[in-house]
Amino acid sequence: MGRRGFLGLGVLAGSSLLLAACGDDSGSVSSAGKEGGTLRWGWSTVTSWDPVTSSAGWDVHALSLAYAALTKLDEKGNPVPALAESWKYNADGTQVAFTLRDGLTFSDGTPLNATAVKKSLERGKSFPGSLVAAQLATVKSVAADDDARTVTIELAATDYQIPSLLAGKTGMIVSPTAFEKDAKGLATKPVGAGPFRLTEYVPNQSAKLVRFPEYWDKANIHLDAFELYPAPEAATAVPALQSGRLDVAQIPGSQVEAAKAAGLEVQVIPSLVTTVLDVNITVKPFDNPKVVQAFKHALDRKALADTQTFGLGVVNYQPFPPGYVGHDPSLDNAFPYDPAKAKKLLAEAGFPDGVEVPLTTTGVSSALAEQVQAQLAKVGVKLTIETIPAAQATQIMYIQHSRALATDGFAGRDSAVQAFQVLFGEQGLMNPGRQTPPELTAALQKVRETPLDDPSYPTVLRAATKIAVEKMPNIFLFTTPRVLARKKSVSELGSFLAVQRFEGVRVG
Amino acid sequence: MTRKTAGPLRRAVRLRSTKIALVILGAVAVLGFLGGTLAPSDPLAQDTSNLLAGPSGAHWLGTDYLGRDVLSRLMDATGRSVVGAVEAVTVAFLLGVPAGLGSVVFGRVFEWVAQRLVDAVMTLPYIIFAIAVTGIIGNGRDQAMLAIGVLLAPLFFRVTRAAALAFTRAQYVEVAELLGASRGWIIRTHIWSKVLPTVAVTTAQLSAAALLAVSSLSFLGIGVKPPAPTWGGMLSSDLGFLAQQPWAPAIPALAIMLTAGSLNAIADAIRDTTGIAVDPIGRGATRPDAVPALPGAPAVAVPEQEERIHA
Numbered sequence: 048m049g050r051r052g053f054l055g056l057g058v059l060a061g062s063s064l065l066l067a068a069c070g071d072d073s074g075s076v077s078s079a080g081k082e083g084g085t086l087r088w089g090w091s092t093v094t095s096w097d098p099v100t101s102s103a104g105w106d107v108h109a110l111s112l113a114y115a116a117l118t119k120l121d122e123k124g125n126p127v128p129a130l131a132e133s134w135k136y137n138a139d140g141t142q143v144a145f146t147l148r149d150g151l152t153f154s155d156g157t158p159l160n161a162t163a164v165k166k167s168l169e170r171g172k173s174f175p176g177s178l179v180a181a182q183l184a185t186v187k188s189v190a191a192d193d194d195a196r197t198v199t200i201e202l203a204a205t206d207y208q209i210p211s212l213l214a215g216k217t218g219m220i221v222s223p224t225a226f227e228k229d230a231k232g233l234a235t236k237p238v239g240a241g242p243f244r245l246t247e248y249v250p251n252q253s254a255k256l257v258r259f260p261e262y263w264d265k266a267n268i269h270l271d272a273f274e275l276y277p278a279p280e281a282a283t284a285v286p287a288l289q290s291g292r293l294d295v296a297q298i299p300g301s302q303v304e305a306a307k308a309a310g311l312e313v314q315v316i317p318s319l320v321t322t323v324l325d326v327n328i329t330v331k332p333f334d335n336p337k338v339v340q341a342f343k344h345a346l347d348r349k350a351l352a353d354t355q356t357f358g359l360g361v362v363n364y365q366p367f368p369p370g371y372v373g374h375d376p377s378l379d380n381a382f383p384y385d386p387a388k389a390k391k392l393l394a395e396a397g398f399p400d401g402v403e404v405p406l407t408t409t410g411v412s413s414a415l416a417e418q419v420q421a422q423l424a425k426v427g428v429k430l431t432i433e434t435i436p437a438a439q440a441t442q443i444m445y446i447q448h449s450r451a452l453a454t455d456g457f458a459g460r461d462s463a464v465q466a467f468q469v470l471f472g473e474q475g476l477m478n479p480g481r482q483t484p485p486e487l488t489a490a491l492q493k494v495r496e497t498p499l500d501d502p503s504y505p506t507v508l509r510a511a512t513k514i515a516v517e518k519m520p521n522i523f524l525f526t527t528p529r530v531l532a533r534k535k536s537v538s539e540l541g542s543f544l545a546v547q548r549f550e551g552v553r554v555g
Numbered sequence: 556m557t558r559k560t561a562g563p564l565r566r567a568v569r570l571r572s573t574k575i576a577l578v579i580l581g582a583v584a585v586l587g588f589l590g591g592t593l594a595p596s597d598p599l600a601q602d603t604s605n606l607l608a609g610p611s612g613a614h615w616l617g618t619d620y621l622g623r624d625v626l627s628r629l630m631d632a633t634g635r636s637v638v639g640a641v642e643a644v645t646v647a648f649l650l651g652v653p654a655g656l657g658s659v660v661f662g663r664v665f666e667w668v669a670q671r672l673v674d675a676v677m678t679l680p681y682i683i684f685a686i687a688v689t690g691i692i693g694n695g696r697d698q699a700m701l702a703i704g705v706l707l708a709p710l711f712f713r714v715t716r717a718a719a720l721a722f723t724r725a726q727y728v729e730v731a732e733l734l735g736a737s738r739g740w741i742i743r744t745h746i747w748s749k750v751l752p753t754v755a756v757t758t759a760q761l762s763a764a765a766l767l768a769v770s771s772l773s774f775l776g777i778g779v780k781p782p783a784p785t786w787g788g789m790l791s792s793d794l795g796f797l798a799q800q801p802w803a804p805a806i807p808a809l810a811i812m813l814t815a816g817s818l819n820a821i822a823d824a825i826r827d828t829t830g831i832a833v834d835p836i837g838r839g840a841t842r843p844d845a846v847p848a849l850p851g852a853p854a855v856a857v858p859e860q861e862e863r864i865h866a
Contacts, residue, residue, distance in 0.1 A: 281795040305798030354603045354621065412795060413781035414620055420782060421601045421621070432781045434694060 084554040085272040086537065089279045089287060089296030090547075092251050094441060097233035098216040099170060099177045102441045102476070104458030104469070107216050109275055111546050112256055113154075114219035114239030115263060117145055117164070117198075118210045120461055124371065124544045125499065126210040130159065130220060130240065130263060131198075140205035140496065145213075147196040152261045153222035154244040161191035164198045166223040174230065179217040181474040182465050185495070206495040211462035215546070218461075242268045242549070251277065267550040285309050288532055294554055295533040295540065300357030306532040316542045318529040319371070319459020319466075321363055322355070322415065324406075325444065326520035328480035330451040332402050339520045341392035343382035345426040346419065352525035355415050360525040365516045366457060366470055368526040371544070373463045375509035378516050389426040401427030407453040408432055409440040415454050448479035461545050463508055467491055471519050484518045487511065567824040576817035576824075583814050586633035594627035599782050607799040616806055619789075620796055621782075625803070629810060632784040637814070639700050639769035639778065639785075644762050646704025651711025652754060656746065658712070659719040660738045673709040681706050682771055689777050696769075699778035703768045707761050711754070718753040722746050752829035759822035763815040770811050786811050 093109045095101040101110060119129040128134075131145035151159035172183045186209075187201040200209060212218065225238035237245050242264070243256035254275040258268060279287045284298040285305045298306055298313075306313050324342075332338045352360035364381035367373040393402065408416035413434060420430040430452075435443055444453055455477060460466040470477045471487060490511035497507045516523070529547065531540055536555035541548060567573055591598065595615075602622035610617045616625035654673075658666045681703060688702035689695070722728060728745050736744075773779045773787030781788075786807040793803040 282797045285798070299795075301796055302798055350603045354606060408781075412792065413776075414792070417782040418601065418603070418621055421599070434776055434779070434781065436690065436694075439690075 081553055081555060082269050083271040085274060086270050086549065086552065086554045087274040087276065087292070087294045089276045089284070089293040091297075092254065092275065092277050095234040096237035096245065096248070098219040098221065099174050099179055100234060101216060102178055102445055104460065107458070107461075107545075108547050109254070110216060110219060110237070111548060112241055112243045112273055112275070113237040113245050114221070114241045116215065116218035116220065117213040118218060119548070120211070120214045120543070120545050122542055122544065126214050129214070130164075134210055136207065136498070140207050140498065141202045142199060143202070143209050144197050144199040147198065148263050149196065151240060151263060153224070153238055153240045154259050154261070155222050155224055155238045157222045157224040159220060159222075159240050160193045161196055161198045162193055163223050164220055165189045165191035167220045168198075168200070170221065170226055171217060181468055181472060182212055182217045204492070204495070207498045208462045208464040208495055211499065212465050215461035215465065217465070243273045264550065269551070269553045270549065273549070284532065285311065288534055291534070294537050295531055298530050298532045300359045300527075300530065302532070303357065303359070303530060310535065311532045312535060312537075314531045314533065314540055314542075315359065316529040316531060316540070316547070317368065317370070317544060318527070319368060319457070319544055320529065321366055321368070321457045321459070321526045322360070322524045323366075323455050323457050323477070324419070324522040324524065325450075325453045325455045325477050325479055326522060327448060327451050328482065328520050332396070332398065332404065333451060333480075333520060335396045337392045337396035338398070338402070339522075341389040341396065341426065342423070342428070343522055344385045344392065345389035345423050345428065346522065346524065347384040347422055348524050349384070350422070351415070351418055354418060356525065356527050359530065360527040363523050363526040365512050365523055366466055366521075367463070367512060372505050373466075373508045373512050375512045375516075378513060381516055386426050393427060398427070401429060403429045403431065404452055405433050405450070406430045407435060407444070407450040409435050409437050409444075409454070419454070444479070445476040448481065450479065459545055464491055464494055467511065467515060470521055471515050477521065478519070480520065484514075487514045487518060490514050567821070567828040570824045570828075572820045573824040576820040579813050579817040580821070583633060583637060583817075586630050587637045588634065590630035590633040594624070594630045596624045596627045598623060598627040598631035598784055600624070607796055609800070617800065617803070619803075620792060625789075625806060628784040628789060629786075629806060632786050632789060632807070633810070635696075635783060636766065636769060636773070636786040636811075639696050639773075640762055640765040642697065642700040643703040643707060643765040643768065644758060646701055647707035647711050647761060647765075648758065650705065650708035652715045654708075655712040655715025656719050656742055656750070658716050659723050660742060669712070673712050676706060677709045679706055681768055682775075685768070685772055686775070686777055694777060696778035699772050700765075700769070703765060703772075707765060710761060711757060714753055714757045715750055718750040719746050722749050752825060756822045756826045756829075759818045759825065763818035763822070766811065766815050766818070
């Protein structure tokens with residue numbers, strides 16, 4: 048017994064020495080500023096590597112590895128220079144001129160000049176099947192001056208959102224050589240001017256990228272290579288990081304304690320990701336606004352957030368999280384949990400004995416759907432859960448709009464107006480009813496017409512949020528931060544609200 | 556069941572392994588019919604203030620990710636999990652056994668067509684085929700089990716055919732044919748009763764295989780309508796919370812294991828006992844070499860089948 052105890056002590060001492068060594072090591076790495084290495088990120092693969100046809104909001108994170116956009120968002124969500132070193136609006140906000148950095152090239156060697164930017168933006172507007180065309184609706188024409196390195200965008204109406212909008216997929220510049228030759232091929236072979244260049248891609252499995260040495264901000268890219276994998280399953284997330292298969296991974300709330308216990312660094316990064324129920328108001332019984340209203344009051348969002356996110360999520364009645372400029376604090380209790388009121392509303396809508404509704408859900412876990420089902424059962428709503436394979440979800444939910452009610456997640460967008468378009472616009476992926484009330488359109492117009500640095504901008508944007516939350520059927524539930532676990536050898540990640548980028552990140 | 560096979564079957568029942576297996580299957584059958592009623596609490600009742608709790612007086616096996624009682628869910632899941640297996644085996648039986656007998660007696664054309672069809676079906680992988688079928692005709696248990704049943708049918712076909720072949724050349728069958736007996740009469744009177752033990756072994760073994768297939772599919776979310784619990788579904792969702800309840804997946808896994816294991820034990824017992832006691836047809840058979848194929852056939856067929864289930 049004594050001997051075993053002694054051995055145990057030895058093991059303990061050994062492991063603590065090992066831990067200490069690791070600690071020293073990671074400390075010296077970040078201070079010494081080691082260059083190179085490969086970072087393996089367990090996050091998500093893409094629906095398409097072509098920013099114009101990519102159909103999921105999540106894709107923007109992966110796409111921003113291969114593409115650079117005209118602008119990018121800083122940690123607070125404001126647009127700052129990227130491919131464009133500056134921009135200037137005319138007096139009435141109907142024209143914006145971007146000045147490009149000097150000497151830019153795409154990863155295929157094509158010069159990234161004003162003409163290339165013009166062609167790329169025009170493709171976003173005109174390519175058949177483009178999913179960014181709606182966001183470029185206000186763009187009337189694009190003019191390029193290669194000598195002055197300026198791209199001038201003429202707008203059909205005042206729109207101060209363009210620099211924000213162009214930080215995301217919409218503003219990712221694609222090599223004209225690539226899309227003029229093989230536009231469809233871009234879905235698997237991206238050609239941009241991002242920090243990395245894709246070398247190998249197996250759909251739904253992995254993407255391997257190497258550093259693109261001509262990237263405009265190469266000084267802040269310390270990694271030689273980047274590998275992208277789908278987010279690991281909950282059960283394997285922590286082991287995948289421990290074994291070294293991944294360096295950084297998105298983990299669910301249920302794994303935070305396990306990750307910390309395993310000696311991993313866990314970073315909880317505020318994000319725009321909001322869990323929401325998509326509602327189709329052209330399908331019975333949601334054609335009656337009182338039913339939608341009843342659903343909004345029948346859900347106990349606090350219980351949902353606590354259970355589904357292990358306490359990390361925050362109850363939210365709107366598409367923007369607290370602290371974000373578009374978040375209207377007056378909506379913080381917009382639809383309080385009130386089963387009695389919900390029942391009354393259902394009775395007024397003509398369903399005193401309850402109503403049957405299918406709820407569509409996707410992915411591995413149906414936990415959210417099951418909890419929503421149980422909560423709605425208390426007010427007499429009988430939900431039947433339909434599980435559709437993740438591979439078909441985009442087609443069924445975002446393209447056919449054939450489902451009455453579906454669990455969904457909103458990834459957030461670079462520009463607030465773009466977020467509105469996705470959630471509430473007549474072409475919006477998450478507006479299956481395809482209707483937008485005129486007062487919301489008017490309020491959005493006002494947002495576009497207000498410069499981002501104008502003191503009235505927050506007020507104007509919040510007014511639009513309020514109208515959307517009150518008039519639109521989308522049922523917002525809670526906002527969940529991005530939880531990234533990383534090995535100690537990886538330096539701290541940037542805290543980006545929208546796109547998770549890897550500037551300044553080192554791996555030891 | 557005729558008197559001839561009752562003997563060996565009774566001997567099979569006397570084996571201790573069979574007795575244990577029968578007790579387990581009896582319990583599964585009772586739970587299958589009454590599981591939801593006998594459950595100590597509502598298997599769907601959520602209690603979000605008591606998530607992922609360990610075993611306690613109120614919840615003997617703890618609670619799941621929505622605070623539901625695991626024991627009640629396990630009991631309620633029994634019927635759903637077992638019925639799926641029964642469906643698949645029934646489909647396989649109805650397709651495979653008559654065709655297997657028919658291929659022996661209905662002439663060369665039928666035999667050739669049936670054999671080629673079976674060859675073709677046997678090349679398909681179970682789980683992937685079932686997923687594809689549910690993708691096309693809807694994600695339901697019946698659809699998934701229909702697919703599994705179709706793929707299990709060749710095993711019934713082959714086993715029945717192998718068993719029946721040995722008897723169709725028996726002298727008394729040939730005599731009956733010469734006396735003008737119809738094929739149907741010959742099958743009913745002379746062949747079926749002798750093929751039956753073999754088919755019984757196959758049925759038990761394929762039931763176990765089908766249960767594993769059902770569980771694998773529900774693990775993948777095929778053929779499950781949440782929140783209704785299934786063993787495979789519980790196993791799958793428990794894996795998401797290993798950090799909180801590392802022991803939880805063992806519970807549904809044990810239920811699957813015990814049921815499948817009992818079915819296999821019974822199959823083994825029937826095979827062992829009937830294998831020895833099979834009517835020595837060799838005396839009158841024109842092909843005595845066919846005799847050993849009788850007890851051996853399922854033993855050959857099943858390992859192949861199991862490999863495919865795990866593919």
